[in-house]
Amino acid sequence: MDYDPSVEKKAIDDTKAGVKGLVDSGIVEIPRIFIRPSHELAEELTRCKSTLQIPVVDLSGIEVEGGRKKIVDEIRDASEKWGFFQLINHGVPSSVLEGMIDGTRKFHEQDVEVKKEYYSSDPTRGVRFESNLQLLTTKGRNATWKDTLYISKLVSEPDEIPEVCRKILVEYKNHVIKLGDILLGLLSEALGLKPDHLKAADCNKGLMLACHYYPACPQPELTLGTGKHTDPVFVTILLQDQSGGLQVMRDNQWADVEPIEHGLVINIGDLLQIVSNDKFVSAIHRVVANKVGPRISVASFFTGCSTPPKMYGPIKELISDENPPLYKEFLAADYTAKYYSKPLDTRDLFRL
Ligand SMILES: O=C(O)CCC(=O)C(=O)O
Numbered sequence: 510m511d512y513d514p515s516v517e518k519k520a521i522d523d524t525k526a527g528v529k530g531l532v533d534s535g536i537v538e539i540p541r542i543f544i545r546p547s548h549e550l551a552e553e554l555t556r557c558k559s560t561l562q563i564p565v566v567d568l569s570g571i572e573v574e575g576g577r578k579k580i581v582d583e584i585r586d587a588s589e590k591w592g593f594f595q596l597i598n599h600g601v602p603s604s605v606l607e608g609m610i611d612g613t614r615k616f617h618e619q620d621v622e623v624k625k626e627y628y629s630s631d632p633t634r635g636v637r638f639e640s641n642l643q644l645l646t647t648k649g650r651n652a653t654w655k656d657t658l659y660i661s662k663l664v665s666e667p668d669e670i671p672e673v674c675r676k677i678l679v680e681y682k683n684h685v686i687k688l689g690d691i692l693l694g695l696l697s698e699a700l701g702l703k704p705d706h707l708k709a710a711d712c713n714k715g716l717m718l719a720c721h722y723y724p725a726c727p728q729p730e731l732t733l734g735t736g737k738h739t740d741p742v743f744v745t746i747l748l749q750d751q752s753g754g755l756q757v758m759r760d761n762q763w764a765d766v767e768p769i770e771h772g773l774v775i776n777i778g779d780l781l782q783i784v785s786n787d788k789f790v791s792a793i794h795r796v797v798a799n800k801v802g803p804r805i806s807v808a809s810f811f812t813g814c815s816t817p818p819k820m821y822g823p824i825k826e827l828i829s830d831e832n833p834p835l836y837k838e839f840l841a842a843d844y845t846a847k848y849y850s851k852p853l854d855t856r857d858l859f860r861l
Pocket residue numbers: 719721735740747749755794795796806807808
């Protein structure tokens with residue numbers, strides 16, 4: 510009989526309990542929609558692992574003489590070579606980081622009847638719980654072993670945030686906004702621009718949080734926690750617990766992003782790669798599945814989706830006869846819409 514993945518997807522969707530619901534039901538074999546194509550599994554066995562580590566940038570010296578320049582240089586180097594770095598002494602209190610991980614756990618581990626109320630695939634909903642974002646609307650993607658609570662209406666309607674994590678989420682979000690401003694200042698300088706350049710271009714607008722929960726997986730070698738992708742945003746601030754599993758592609762090899770306690774992972778998204786005219790890279794990354802779980806992470810995306818919307822393209826100050834623009838201008842929201850209609854490598858979407 511022909512295999513129809515949409516039937517399997519619908520059956521799982523109908524439970525409104527996500528991947529965690531499958532695990533709680535006691536399955537020992539993962540459903541077929543989670544199994545990666547055989548060519549991908551075969552390639553995995555032959556690909557070498559990188560032993561390199563993404564750079565660590567310490568923000569504690571930002572106020573001291575010469576400290577800011579050193580940090581800007583480190584961020585420039587990391588953004589050009591890796592598109593990824595870890596931040597330590599970033600000013601977000603440890604209690605808030607731990608509280609946010611705990612709040613995410615509480616949301617996903619609460620009574621399934623309460624959680625179901627939030628289950629939705631409608632991307633226009635400001636608060637929604639979903640397993641496998643827009644799966645099967647995109648050709649060539651299989652499901653991955655993860656559930657996510659997405660929160661985009663952060664400023665206007667905090668009452669809509671689930672009660673179990675509302676207080677900590679609002680507190681964490683306020684810290685992320687502050688850190689985002691500091692980071693955009695440093696990234697602007699790293700591009701040789703005035704410190705307020707990226708903020709003035711609304712790159713700090715449209716904050717969205719994705720609170721991920723990766724349950725223990727009975728057959729981790731057959732699937733992934735998050736499939737390989739780049740982020741269709743300006744910058745992502747990622748909080749991860751100590752489980753590990755995040756990997757970033759460097760020179761065609763996967764490098765593990767080792768968790769640093771109370772550190773935050775920063776990654777450059779496609780939009781910053783584009784406005785920097787390819788000076789900075791938006792690196793491919795993924796999360797492997799694990800027999801042990803759950804793994805919890807919270808990605809804060811600066812999407813650049815502002816009201817009124819702004820046009821984005823390579824920054825004029827970075828363009829010259831020797832360095833002509835590589836991309837045309839577009840709206841951030843159009844970028845996101847196109848991104849989700851394609852399987853991968855979307856940075857070419859608006860290439861000239
Ligand atoms: O869970 C993680 O560590 C990364 C998730 C991720 O890459 C994303 O949400 O874009």
